Amino acid sequence: MKFGSLVALDGVDVSVKKGEILGMIGPNGSGKTTLFNVISGVFAPSSGEVLYKGRPITGMRPHAICRAGIARTFQVVQPFSRMTMMENVLVAAMHGGGLGMIEGRHKAEEILRLVGLGEKMHLTPGAVTTADRRRLELARALATDPEVVILDEIMAGLTPSEMQDALGLLKEVNRKGITIFMVEHIMKAVMTLCHRIIVLNYGRKISEGSPEQVAADPEVIRAYLGERYA
Amino acid sequence: MRLSATKVRWISLGLIGLAALAPLVMTGYWLRLVTFIFMWIALAGSINLLTGYTGYLDFGHVAFFGVGAYTTGILMVKLDFPFLLAMLGGAGLSTLLAVILGIPTLRLRGAYFAIAMLAFSEALKQATLEFEWLTGGGNGLTLPIYTNYPFFYYSMFAAALLTLALTHWFERSKFGYGLMAIREAELAAEVSGVDTVKCKLIAFALSALTAGFVGGIYAYWMTFLSAADCFSVLITVRMIIMTFLGGAGTLLGPVIGAAFLATVEEILWAEFKYTYLVIVGIVVVFVVLVVPQGIVGLFRERIRTAL
Numbered sequence: 198m199k200f201g202s203l204v205a206l207d208g209v210d211v212s213v214k215k216g217e218i219l220g221m222i223g224p225n226g227s228g229k230t231t232l233f234n235v236i237s238g239v240f241a242p243s244s245g246e247v248l249y250k251g252r253p254i255t256g257m258r259p260h261a262i263c264r265a266g267i268a269r270t271f272q273v274v275q276p277f278s279r280m281t282m283m284e285n286v287l288v289a290a291m292h293g294g295g296l297g298m299i300e301g302r303h304k305a306e307e308i309l310r311l312v313g314l315g316e317k318m319h320l321t322p323g324a325v326t327t328a329d330r331r332r333l334e335l336a337r338a339l340a341t342d343p344e345v346v347i348l349d350e351i352m353a354g355l356t357p358s359e360m361q362d363a364l365g366l367l368k369e370v371n372r373k374g375i376t377i378f379m380v381e382h383i384m385k386a387v388m389t390l391c392h393r394i395i396v397l398n399y400g401r402k403i404s405e406g407s408p409e410q411v412a413a414d415p416e417v418i419r420a421y422l423g424e425r426y427a
Numbered sequence: 428m429r430l431s432a433t434k435v436r437w438i439s440l441g442l443i444g445l446a447a448l449a450p451l452v453m454t455g456y457w458l459r460l461v462t463f464i465f466m467w468i469a470l471a472g473s474i475n476l477l478t479g480y481t482g483y484l485d486f487g488h489v490a491f492f493g494v495g496a497y498t499t500g501i502l503m504v505k506l507d508f509p510f511l512l513a514m515l516g517g518a519g520l521s522t523l524l525a526v527i528l529g530i531p532t533l534r535l536r537g538a539y540f541a542i543a544m545l546a547f548s549e550a551l552k553q554a555t556l557e558f559e560w561l562t563g564g565g566n567g568l569t570l571p572i573y574t575n576y577p578f579f580y581y582s583m584f585a586a587a588l589l590t591l592a593l594t595h596w597f598e599r600s601k602f603g604y605g606l607m608a609i610r611e612a613e614l615a616a617e618v619s620g621v622d623t624v625k626c627k628l629i630a631f632a633l634s635a636l637t638a639g640f641v642g643g644i645y646a647y648w649m650t651f652l653s654a655a656d657c658f659s660v661l662i663t664v665r666m667i668i669m670t671f672l673g674g675a676g677t678l679l680g681p682v683i684g685a686a687f688l689a690t691v692e693e694i695l696w697a698e699f700k701y702t703y704l705v706i707v708g709i710v711v712v713f714v715v716l717v718v719p720q721g722i723v724g725l726f727r728e729r730i731r732t733a734l
Contacts, residue, residue: 238618239614239618258622258624260617260619271614275614275615276611276612280608280611285608287604288604288605288619288621289619292605293619293620293621294620295620297601298600301601340619341620
């Protein structure tokens with residue numbers, strides 16, 4: 198993926214296995230969000246391919262990729278501000294999940310309860326905490342009835358106890374058979390949750406493996422802490 | 428006081444019934460005034476379908492009104508079409524233009540879309556002046572005279588009801604929720620499965636269709652068309668002011684905004700012939716500053732629970 202002459206992603210080859218929780222880490226500017234944007238159709242890659250269940254989805258528009266089963270959240274939350282939490286999730290359930298108004302409402306309510314927003318469904322996103330807005334992002338993604346969710350720093354800015362809740366929630370989502378591909382800076386979250394981790398630096402994949410393998414990889418330590426510590 | 432849904436329904440039906448019977452008692456000045464108010468309700472409602480629900484501010488919306496008016500006129504004068512058919516032709520052409528135009532311009536956001544549309548409506552005005560053999564150019568276009576004023580009253584009334592029916596559908600349909608999501612955060616809507624291109628195009632097309640209808644009725648009512656009047660940017664500005672005054676993205680906003688502004692203008696015009704525009708300006712600024720959500724915003728909670 199290039200922006201002008203800047204190569205944001207260079208020969209990155211990633212595969213996500215059905216049912217797993219795959220984590221992606223890397224220093225700022227290493228291309229994590231760009232990779233998510235390429236997968237979810239926000240950017241069309243300048244070269245390369247995105248395959249989903251063996252079929253190319255490269256260059257498909259985001260709504261089509263969402264309907265195909267890949268939902269995502271944004272690092273900077275993007276709620277529909279003048280709509281209630283219920284309506285936020287309803288949009289996703291109807292348009293992404295292909296439901297009608299009535300089934301959509303049932304689905305939205307179920308998802309809101311799942312993420313712990315059951316009591317707040319009639320508030321607008323402006324009236325709740327950051328943590329709740331992040332839950333809303335997740336709820337909107339889940340309402341589209343996805344097989345894969347791509348989570349871009351869903352835990353950023355949460356307090357330790359909110360993070361514990363989020364960890365439990367993501368485990369539960371995964372238990373329901375939903376594959377998770379997440380970017381996260383909070384190492385504790387990544388280490389406890391992810392089955393496998395890939396590491397990006399300057400647009401290249403520099404490491405891949407179990408959390409323990411990746412944490413011990415000299416390449417990774419060099420990328421984060423510099424030559425001296427490797 | 429809280430209004431129940433059934434009460435609101437009865438009040439609305441009552442008002443519609445009253446309006447339907449009004450020409451029995453109204454004539455001359457009053458009939459004309461109320462016909463104009465319905466025209467502005469329909470026009471404000473038309474731009475509300477696009478701007479109120481998708482957030483795309485259209486500074487050239489008068490183009491669809493003008494195309495509706497001129498197409499109706501040309502079909503009637505040059506090809507001897509009956510009015511109804513000519514008007515449908517005008518509205519159809521407006522809709523088609525919106526679809527063709529929307530494909531490139533609806534990719535633009537914010538001011539860029541507004542500017543592109545403004546340029547488009549001005550270009551149409553010049554084209555109308557240029558193609559004299561078709562449009563009469565600077566001399567204008569004169570239509571066959573028809574003085575059945577209750578007919579125009581009912582036509583404008585029907586156009587207003589049509590836009591309100593469409594708005595009502597926007598308010599409570601899957602499609603409408605998709606539009607509102609686009610207005611609030613377009614990228615988030617897209618990744619939540621909303622086919623933003625298709626939704627925006629449909630909203631734009633419906634908004635052009637209703638403006639085209641009004642243009643067609645206006646043409647036959649006024650019996651004389653000039654490019655300066657039919658493509659006047661002031662018409663667009665009034666549509667926008669009325670919509671925001673009443674409350675953009677609401678069912679009743681355009682109705683209240685149009686009725687309020689048209690009435691205030693009428694009263695002021697009678698009392699202060701030379702300064703009324705200044706006073707209208709002050710009223711608009713005051714309302715925008717005090718109630719940025721529009722007049723409907725004042726009553727939002729009550730209306731929301733009722734509807």
